[in-house]
Amino acid sequence: MRRTQCIGHYIRTIxxxxxxxxxxxxxxxxxxxxxxxxxxxxxxxxxxxxxxxVKKSDDSLPPAELFIMAPxxxxxxxxxxxxxxxxxxxxxxxxxxxxxxxxxxxxxxxQFYQCLIMSMKDEIKTATKVTNWLSTGLKIILPENLKPDLxxxxxxGHSRGGKTAFSLALSQDLTSLKFKALLGMDPVAGPSPxxxxxxxxxxxxxxxxxxxxxxxxxxxxxxxxxKGFIPSFAPNGxxxxxxxxxxxxxACYFLAKDYGHCDILDDSKVALASLVCKSGxxxxxxxxxxxGGIIVAFLKAYLVGESEDLQSIVDAPSVAPITxxxxxxxx
Amino acid sequence: MRRTQCIGHYIRTIxxxxxxxxxxxxxxxxxxxxxxxxxxxxxxxxxxxxxxxVKKSDDSLPPAELFIMAPxxxxxxxxxxxxxxxxxxxxxxxxxxxxxxxxxxxxxxxQFYQCLIMSMKDEIKTATKVTNWLSTGLKIILPENLKPDLxxxxxxGHSRGGKTAFSLALSQDLTSLKFKALLGMDPVAGPSPxxxxxxxxxxxxxxxxxxxxxxxxxxxxxxxxxKGFIPSFAPNGxxxxxxxxxxxxxACYFLAKDYGHCDILDDSKVALASLVCKSGxxxxxxxxxxxGGIIVAFLKAYLVGESEDLQSIVDAPSVAPITxxxxxxxx
Numbered sequence: 001m002r003r004t005q006c007i008g009h010y011i012r013t014i015x016x017x018x019x020x021x022x023x024x025x026x027x028x029x030x031x032x033x034x035x036x037x038x039x040x041x042x043x044x045x046x047x048x049x050x051x052x053x054v055k056k057s058d059d060s061l062p063p064a065e066l067f068i069m070a071p072x073x074x075x076x077x078x079x080x081x082x083x084x085x086x087x088x089x090x091x092x093x094x095x096x097x098x099x100x101x102x103x104x105x106x107x108x109x110x111q112f113y114q115c116l117i118m119s120m121k122d123e124i125k126t127a128t129k130v131t132n133w134l135s136t137g138l139k140i141i142l143p144e145n146l147k148p149d150l151x152x153x154x155x156x157g158h159s160r161g162g163k164t165a166f167s168l169a170l171s172q173d174l175t176s177l178k179f180k181a182l183l184g185m186d187p188v189a190g191p192s193p194x195x196x197x198x199x200x201x202x203x204x205x206x207x208x209x210x211x212x213x214x215x216x217x218x219x220x221x222x223x224x225x226x227k228g229f230i231p232s233f234a235p236n237g238x239x240x241x242x243x244x245x246x247x248x249x250x251a252c253y254f255l256a257k258d259y260g261h262c263d264i265l266d267d268s269k270v271a272l273a274s275l276v277c278k279s280g281x282x283x284x285x286x287x288x289x290x291x292g293g294i295i296v297a298f299l300k301a302y303l304v305g306e307s308e309d310l311q312s313i314v315d316a317p318s319v320a321p322i323t324x325x326x327x328x329x330x331x
Numbered sequence: 332m333r334r335t336q337c338i339g340h341y342i343r344t345i346x347x348x349x350x351x352x353x354x355x356x357x358x359x360x361x362x363x364x365x366x367x368x369x370x371x372x373x374x375x376x377x378x379x380x381x382x383x384x385v386k387k388s389d390d391s392l393p394p395a396e397l398f399i400m401a402p403x404x405x406x407x408x409x410x411x412x413x414x415x416x417x418x419x420x421x422x423x424x425x426x427x428x429x430x431x432x433x434x435x436x437x438x439x440x441x442q443f444y445q446c447l448i449m450s451m452k453d454e455i456k457t458a459t460k461v462t463n464w465l466s467t468g469l470k471i472i473l474p475e476n477l478k479p480d481l482x483x484x485x486x487x488g489h490s491r492g493g494k495t496a497f498s499l500a501l502s503q504d505l506t507s508l509k510f511k512a513l514l515g516m517d518p519v520a521g522p523s524p525x526x527x528x529x530x531x532x533x534x535x536x537x538x539x540x541x542x543x544x545x546x547x548x549x550x551x552x553x554x555x556x557x558k559g560f561i562p563s564f565a566p567n568g569x570x571x572x573x574x575x576x577x578x579x580x581x582a583c584y585f586l587a588k589d590y591g592h593c594d595i596l597d598d599s600k601v602a603l604a605s606l607v608c609k610s611g612x613x614x615x616x617x618x619x620x621x622x623g624g625i626i627v628a629f630l631k632a633y634l635v636g637e638s639e640d641l642q643s644i645v646d647a648p649s650v651a652p653i654t655x656x657x658x659x660x661x662x
Contacts, residue, residue, distance in 0.1 A: 205657065219536075238568075241573075242572075245575070330661060
């Protein structure tokens with residue numbers, strides 16, 4: 001990406017000089033190609049996306065209500081199981097998930113609870129059941145022209161949903177399907193509420209997660225800040241940094257320096273979350289494009305086998321539409 | 332080391348069969364060589380060590396009382412500045428420091444305070460002054476046959492002294508000499524006592540330490556455990572794991588799984604510390620040999636340019652006399 005950026009810049013510069021029309025045409029074509037390559041993962045993909053809402057009463061017998069996003073075009077697509085965050089709804093992430101899906105992914109997002117929050121243990125149980133349901137139920141839900149490729153299954157979670165995702169990945173003996181990649185957006189391992197026994201995910205030993213899949217962590221620079229008198233939702237010691245520390249290579253880390261814990265939600269929901277959670281000043285659309293782009297690049301590398309975009313972000317984080325720093329890739 | 336161990340084992344095995352005496356002699360020689368190579372960094376070195384105690388009233392005008400360990404044999408040796416831990420004395424580490432020094436290092440250990448503990452800020456100031464004193468004062472203190480090579484200067488700290496060492500390394504503009512390697516033994520960034528403003532070392536951002544030197548971290552598996560009603564001296568989130576997480580490559584991490592925070596002290600002092608600090612059940616001599624060996628291997632790699640021993644420990648942690656796990660080397 002860095003290389004194409006340089007070529008693009010070079011072409012834009014020399015295009016002002018007088019050159020033969022045929023060379024100009026070739027230059028213009030190359031310029032378009034370069035611009036596309038520069039921005040591809042950070043802009044919506046070429047595929048139109050459809051939304052499917054599935055109730056628990058559906059014939060496919062889903063273990064939870066589901067929010068599914070999938071490309072409209074006929075094809076075979078990798079699948080992502082998405083775990084929402086603390087007291088949020090799966091639909092609050094629709095713009096971010098649409099960005100990812102438009103690059104060729106079927107996303108299945110269960111709603112873990114409606115009003116009363118459930119224990120982590122129950123949340124992980126539900127996530128396990130949804131994973132096991134995928135191989136029988138998903139094809140019933142999806143239009144015939146869409147084939148989920150469950151051999152390329154990824155796991156993505158936000159905030160407390162990040163802990164759920166890591167917990168699920170760490171107990172793969174409970175799921176019939178195996179995850180091939182794991183991504184945490186500002187994952188948080190909050191302390192257990194009094195009287196509840198919840199699984200400890202963090203061990204405070206580097207590289208201790210017993211996982212045999214690549215891990216990507218996206219943190220936010222403001223996630224450890226309090227909002228007035230309301231303490232941080234993702235304090236130091238139990239947030240993104242420690243999740244990365246405990247991930248074995250290959251592991252990637254990206255810090256969206258100027259954004260907050262809930263800034264990946266849809267705009268109207270960010271406004272709501274901002275009442276209790278420190279938010280960044282920058283455009284939330286750019287944040288979603290940035291985070292969506294990282295996720296697409298990571299999954300392209302590990303589910304599709306095309307690592308160029310991921311490597312480009314690592315080599316030159318400034319290709320992203322948001323400020324990233326640090327960006328770390330431990331292979 | 333792993334390779335030589337295999338050869339050594341092979342020789343010991345086949346030596347029981349009948350072979351020609353000349354071959355047996357060659358085998359015996361090779362066996363000795365192998366045994367030596369297997370255990371070298373984990374056993375005391377070949378050099379006899381002298382101890383020098385320097386008072387503040389000394390002609391060399393040291394900024395603090397110093398405990399110095401240096402080889403007796405004529406030579407030019409790299410130098411280590413050692414920062415002791417919370418409420419301990421520099422002399423409490425004499426066996427460990429002797430192990431390191433016997434491999435060819437001059438160790439300078441200031442005593443930061445006598446009875447009343449000083450603030451971290453003052454401790455770092457004193458450590459800075461001692462560093463700046465080295466280039467003028469050390470040669471006055473040392474016997475004429477010893478030459479300190481201050482172009483090969485390392486920094487080592489234990490517990491709170493680990494934080495002091497990292498703080499000093501992070502403010503290298505204050506010292507006239509530049510450190511070439513940094514080692515923390517169970518470093519702890521304790522919270523500031525009320526009413527005191529102390530430097531924050533940890534940022535909770537991976538690889539954020541602005542250091543241009545290799546970092547080695549040795550943690551202990553019991554350091555985050557409480558001792559009865561006395562809370563841990565090195566709780567999760569502010570201990571060895573986070574120091575490693577914030578270190579840029581090249582960085583090494585070694586966890587002495589079965590030992591406690593104070594188990595590197597001299598035996599009589601471990602007994603004292605064990606009253607307030609969880610201690611391992613294993614031999615403390617083996618612990619000191621294990622930790623001493625790791626330090627010698629790390630310094631050989633980064634001050635002497637011989638990385639074989641360090642790589643051997645990383646490749647096969649079982650060469651150490653204590654159980655290490657995990658061992659991580661991010662290059």
